[in-house]
Amino acid sequence: GENVEQHPSTLSVQEGDSAVIKCTYSDSASNYFPWYKQELGKRPQLIIDIRSNVGEKKDQRIAVTLNKTAKHFSLHITETQPEDSAVYFCAASSGGNKLTFGGGTRVLVKP
Amino acid sequence: NAGVTQTPKFRVLKTGQSMTLLCAQDMNHEYMYWYRQDPGMGLRLIHYSVGEGTTAKGEVPDGYNVSRLKKQNFLLGLESAAPSQTSVYFCASSLGHEAFFGQGTRLTVV
Numbered sequence: 355g356e357n358v359e360q361h362p363s364t365l366s367v368q369e370g371d372s373a374v375i376k377c378t379y380s381d382s383a384s385n386y387f388p389w390y391k392q393e394l395g396k397r398p399q400l401i402i403d404i405r406s407n408v409g410e411k412k413d414q415r416i417a418v419t420l421n422k423t424a425k426h427f428s429l430h431i432t433e434t435q436p437e438d439s440a441v442y443f444c445a446a447s448s449g450g451n452k453l454t455f456g457g458g459t460r461v462l463v464k465p
Numbered sequence: 466n467a468g469v470t471q472t473p474k475f476r477v478l479k480t481g482q483s484m485t486l487l488c489a490q491d492m493n494h495e496y497m498y499w500y501r502q503d504p505g506m507g508l509r510l511i512h513y514s515v516g517e518g519t520t521a522k523g524e525v526p527d528g529y530n531v532s533r534l535k536k537q538n539f540l541l542g543l544e545s546a547a548p549s550q551t552s553v554y555f556c557a558s559s560l561g562h563e564a565f566f567g568q569g570t571r572l573t574v575v
Binding site (some may be wrong): 358360396397403416443451452456458 | 496498500505506507508510512513523524535555556559561562563564567568569
């Protein structure tokens with residue numbers, strides 16, 4: 355089955371700096387890659403996703419890039435703000451709508 | 466719309482006790498899932514369902530059973546709880562790829 359590795363496990367950045375989280379996946383058939391944000395004590399919520407026929411996608415301060423050849427994808431957050439502090443999860447799906455998640459990255463934005 | 470609702474929100478069980486977690490969605494989604502969340506291990510799929518009357522095993526199914534008798538409900542059962550099942554449990558549903566999560570159930574087995 356699919357295996358998703360996520361790095362780093364924790365990330366501390368100064369407010370205004372950029373944050374980058376990287377994920378690798380094992381199943382070359384995977385074609386959908388979402389990112390979820392989970393604030394403390396809350397449920398995970400989708401913030402951005404990318405499909406295998408696209409190399410990059412942006413939504414305001416967040417962007418995701420995908421390298422299918424290398425089987426890795428990344429989340430980029432620019433101009434970080436305190437409200438970006440949360441746990442971020444990457445995931446991959448190879449069909450059937452079943453998601454395999456990475457281990458999560460705890461992001462702390464220091465004011 | 467309530468979205469995805471889980472019952473209960475918190476529970477403490479003694480080793481060997483049984484319980485059922487209820488997940489209800491009002492979005493008419495075909496797919497439903499049960500995940501467990503443990504520190505540093507992300508969300509791991511326990512069981513899932515691709516439609517009413519169907520269930521399938523996920524990554525970590527041992528010690529759990531599920532049922533999907535109605536499209537809107539997905540039940541997760543623990544027959545004989547063990548301390549290793551202490552975790553936060555999330556239910557999710559989807560129509561396409563995007564999964565919508567419930568608020569979670571914090572289960573402690575002592």
